[in-house]
Amino acid sequence: xxxxxxxxxxxxxxxxxxxxxxxxxxxxxxxxxxxxxxxxxxxxxxxxxxxxxxxxxxxxxxxxxxxxxxxxxxxxxxxxxxxxxxxxxxxxxxxxxxxxxxxxxxxxxxxxxxxxxxxxxxxxxxxxxxxxxxxxxxxxxxxxxxxxxxxxxxxxxxxxxxxxxxxxxxxxxxxxxxxxxxxxxxxxxxxxxxx
Amino acid sequence: xxxxxxxxxxxxxxxxxxxxxxxxxxxxxxxxxxxxxxxxxxxxxxxxxxxxxxxxxxxxxxxxxxxxxxxxxxxxxxxxxxxxxxxxxxxxxxxxxxxxxxxxxxxxxxxxxxxxxxxxxxxxxxxxxxxxxxxxxxxxxxxxxxxxxxxxxxxxxxxxxxxxxxxxxxxxxxxxxxxxxxxxxxxxxxxxxxxxxxxxxxxxxxxxxxxxxxxxxxxxxxxxxxxxxxxxxxxxxxxxxxxxxxxxxxxxxxxxxxxxxxxxxxxxxxxxxxxxxxxxxxxxxxxxxxxxxxxxxxxxxxxxxxxxxxxxxxxxxxxxxxxxxxxxxxxxxxxxxxxxxxxxxxxxxxxxxxxxx
Ligand code: SF4
Ligand code: SF4
Numbered sequence: 001x002x003x004x005x006x007x008x009x010x011x012x013x014x015x016x017x018x019x020x021x022x023x024x025x026x027x028x029x030x031x032x033x034x035x036x037x038x039x040x041x042x043x044x045x046x047x048x049x050x051x052x053x054x055x056x057x058x059x060x061x062x063x064x065x066x067x068x069x070x071x072x073x074x075x076x077x078x079x080x081x082x083x084x085x086x087x088x089x090x091x092x093x094x095x096x097x098x099x100x101x102x103x104x105x106x107x108x109x110x111x112x113x114x115x116x117x118x119x120x121x122x123x124x125x126x127x128x129x130x131x132x133x134x135x136x137x138x139x140x141x142x143x144x145x146x147x148x149x150x151x152x153x154x155x156x157x158x159x160x161x162x163x164x165x166x167x168x169x170x171x172x173x174x175x176x177x178x179x180x181x182x183x184x185x186x187x188x189x190x191x192x193x194x195x
Numbered sequence: 196x197x198x199x200x201x202x203x204x205x206x207x208x209x210x211x212x213x214x215x216x217x218x219x220x221x222x223x224x225x226x227x228x229x230x231x232x233x234x235x236x237x238x239x240x241x242x243x244x245x246x247x248x249x250x251x252x253x254x255x256x257x258x259x260x261x262x263x264x265x266x267x268x269x270x271x272x273x274x275x276x277x278x279x280x281x282x283x284x285x286x287x288x289x290x291x292x293x294x295x296x297x298x299x300x301x302x303x304x305x306x307x308x309x310x311x312x313x314x315x316x317x318x319x320x321x322x323x324x325x326x327x328x329x330x331x332x333x334x335x336x337x338x339x340x341x342x343x344x345x346x347x348x349x350x351x352x353x354x355x356x357x358x359x360x361x362x363x364x365x366x367x368x369x370x371x372x373x374x375x376x377x378x379x380x381x382x383x384x385x386x387x388x389x390x391x392x393x394x395x396x397x398x399x400x401x402x403x404x405x406x407x408x409x410x411x412x413x414x415x416x417x418x419x420x421x422x423x424x425x426x427x428x429x430x431x432x433x434x435x436x437x438x439x440x441x442x443x444x445x446x447x448x449x450x451x452x453x454x455x456x457x458x459x460x461x462x463x464x465x466x467x468x469x470x471x472x473x474x475x476x477x478x479x480x481x482x483x484x485x486x487x488x489x490x491x492x493x494x495x496x497x498x499x500x501x502x503x504x505x506x507x508x509x510x511x512x513x514x515x516x517x518x519x520x521x522x523x524x525x526x527x528x529x530x531x532x533x534x535x536x537x538x539x540x541x542x543x544x545x546x547x548x549x550x551x552x
Pocket of ligand 2: 076077078079080081082083084094127128129130131132133
């Protein structure tokens, strides 16, 4: 029979413990110290006032996905299905399509990620041969009011595209219409340079 | 004009005015602000920020608007009565505690008398015995709320509250015996004036804390237990019986319990100031003989308020420092340690007084 391992805690007895006051005094010294330090200048406060202040997020931190783009503004993705295959939670759905312009490679007509099923493992990023999908948006929290909003379509996933900077008619061609209800609710990442 | 003054100067009207001023300008505002301050100060103790979100446009007042927000919220919340509750008792229970808490201020002087006019609602002869009577009433709130809620947790809370009150009431009285002996009276004004004497010429004021250090600790412990705050918050016992006796309450009635707790916190602070820190007497002020009367009164009010606020702060600090006693430990501490100690205190005080006399 296995011997039970019991950790015995030494009880400290004696007058000093019995009258409580030294222990209470020690405790008060600590709490009063914190109180005074924080009363004048909040020197120890660790709170991040969330909506106004944001916590620093490491560039390697896996956040919401984005689809990178080529210099001409077109998606880098060649719809090779690598990411869809590797995804452990089967949350990527791709439909490949051919573009009438032959200079354009195969491209995803549909590229959906169900962010509610995604476990943010980052395998899709590693699997991609074209560096077309990344998780460096720094979007920490996704909080929306309906499940449907978490189905990120291709156009929500792709980087912010400014037609004034990259005026590319080819690109406009295959733009799927953006769903109205999502375009407002889902902020695109800010400050991350377009691929 | 004279006629009006005459009406105002009748004792009954004067007492009403004093009650209104002391309660509405001193006890209630301080108690209300403390509900916020407890959250703010505890946040500082724990390196947090505390409530700061309630706002009107850009103005938040460092969380001050939470007071208004809390008030509005509890007014508009549904006033629920649980199934099977004793409706009448359930509805009046919150106000027992509040009335008892407010009544403490009846005998506390906040400044010295000017001629016949006292800054005290009434200076009753039994003085502090009145306090004991009132604080015993305090328990009715908890017990009635506990028994009438038809909830087992509430009942447990009420039972604990009554057991705790009864045991701490005993030595609360005994702890003050020393004060009565030293100053030779139970009248509050007598005790306060007794603390205006000095030892060693004009060096040390004869404050209660110096004449009765043990009595101070005992009485303070008893009062903290009476207000049912940590470390003696077994009747509320958030971790075991959810919220104890006021578990079933909601809305403004719940707020009444909350307010009662904070007003009695202010009451405790005022009582400690009065009995152990010279009351309204500003130490060494008698050395400045030409001081104008109005300045003396203002200084006295300031001194009294300052010590009261410091004591409120100290109670809150204590709550966020000392871990909660288990209920049997609370009882053990009361009966086995504090009660004998207060008896010892009485005997030692008596012996010292006899030898000095
Ligand atoms: S991060 Fe993992 S779970 Fe999420 S889409 Fe990529 S592979 Fe799938
Ligand atoms: S994102 Fe990368 S891995 Fe996925 S289909 Fe496009 S090119 Fe292939």
